[in-house]
Amino acid sequence: MNDYYEILGVSHDANQDEIKKAYRKKARLLHPDYAGPESEDAFKDLSVAYETLSDPQKRQMYDIGGPDALHGGGGAGGAGGDAFGFADIFESMFGGGGGFASSSGPVPRARRGQDQLLAVEATLEEETFGAKKDISLDSFVVCARCGGSCCEPGTHPTTCPTCGGTGSVTRIQRSLLGNVRTQTPCQACQGHGTIISDPCHDCSGEGRTRTRRTLSVDIPVGVDNGTRIRLSGRGEVGPAGGPAGDLYLEIHEKKHPIFTRRGDDLHTWISVPMSTAALGTVFQLQTLDGAREVTINAGVQPQDEVVLNDLGVGHLQRGGRGDLHVHVDVEIPRKLDQRSRELLEELASIRGETRVEPRRGDQSMFERLRDKLTGQ
Ligand SMILES: [Zn+2]
Ligand SMILES: [Zn+2]
Known part of the structure; x- marks a missing residue:
């Protein structure tokens, strides 16, 4: 949506010079002083995009993980401290969603997959110099047999005979106030409007299979304990081959013996x-x-x-x-x-070192702190 390259109107492999030129050109057009106050938001977006892409390190972070990757650890949970603020993110990432949509019309089978959070252990050396790591995770991928259609190859979903493809049934109930129309999701097709009579044998009609897969990921220089890197669209594939959610890597720093x-x-x-x-x-x-x-x-x-x-x-x-x-x-x-x-x-x-004496005129740490606070 908010692709910084798109905002600047440059290609993904544009060099610094091209980025600078593109920014100057657009900034002239969008500056609120010339274009009026309604261009203020667009100008802000342009500035953020330029600020990110003109800095090689920020650009690299952005390329790896999108805009969220630039906001290191503690984006949601405040600065440092709680290394395991999992509950928060799980709630914001996985809460809500799902269930029947109350709107009319059949409910599509394909839904967006869930986001995934994966802890990645990194040594101080890896945080200092950056690293490429292979990580493996269990997640849903599109079913190879049916390609996400949920049907056995060669077969197709058929229109639900109960609801005629609308996904819902209307009932008329008599009450003291007259006839009341109620619309409920069709039980026969779970609101999808179609029925799969021959579900794919590999995925049992889910359109996705759970697989252990290995990803090669870049650990950027400077990540810290708790830094989260977002890999857009690398999470699990949704039901019926729906678009994949995002994958979040959370850096867990390995204790160093000396540092x-x-x-x-x-x-x-x-x-x-x-x-x-x-x-x-x-x-x-x-x-x-x-x-x-x-x-x-x-x-x-x-x-x-x-x-x-x-x-x-x-x-x-x-x-x-x-x-x-x-x-x-x-x-x-x-x-x-x-x-x-x-x-x-x-x-x-x-050396004449025989006597032990009280240290005259030497303030204790407490006294120094007190003087500092009272401004003496
Ligand atoms: Zn399948
Ligand atoms: Zn139906």
Whole structure:
């Protein structure tokens, strides 16, 4: 319906230049200042289409999953938090629909298939660099034997003799107020107006069969835990070969043994021995991009962090990457052997480190927070 390419009037393989030109041309025609206020909506649609297609990453997302794919996790359930907001989407996707239409005329056999939701596990590496994944799912496909007609090959549905093809029967009931006409769906044909006397042997006249199929899907760079990707028309086929519903992939992030993700940034914690913290060191850290040298400066303090730029996760829409934060913990020996004890005692005496004192003038975190809040 709202095809961005159609709105801009360009083909699906148009390059950036063509998109820009098409936008300029249309924007001149549709701008409310020239075309009047009634073109405001069309101009807005045009702007959204251009904004999406002129950004290679957004365009890729749109190509994969349509406009909904651009609204990452939490589109319906608010920001983050509830990784399993399934109830909500199930209700909005699968609620309603079905049942008899109350309008007159026969009810068509073919109906749109249901949407499907599938959890897809993704590793941090896959979220960072993107991935192609084969996923398999059980869903309805058009019956190969009858092609969705529901009839055994060579046979056809026949007009229902009870309702004469109208799908409903009219009854006249006498009541105190006179004759009342009531129309009810025809029981003989379930309101379809036709009868299938020889249902397809493979699908028992349903026009579709349940099959396990494998799909190759693209996991775009930057998806996060809970991001939903919509694959339009890749859900299950409806009864009597009706159009397929949509398939939603929900990303479930696999826990990484070392890295924790917060937004586009990654965090990891290292333990540095007391003496190393004082002396400084260089070590190799295995990042998502391979081994990287990390420098720990002499005199590093507990809770200090070393930031490695651009080694985080890729951003879904604006491109670029987050950072990798290496948090330092300083390890103090719990037990000392005789020799270590002697050396430390000697060191302490050289440095005059014998007294323990209260830290004057040093605010507690609570006090700092209080001052910040009261604006002091
Ligand atoms: Zn069939
Ligand atoms: Zn009938």
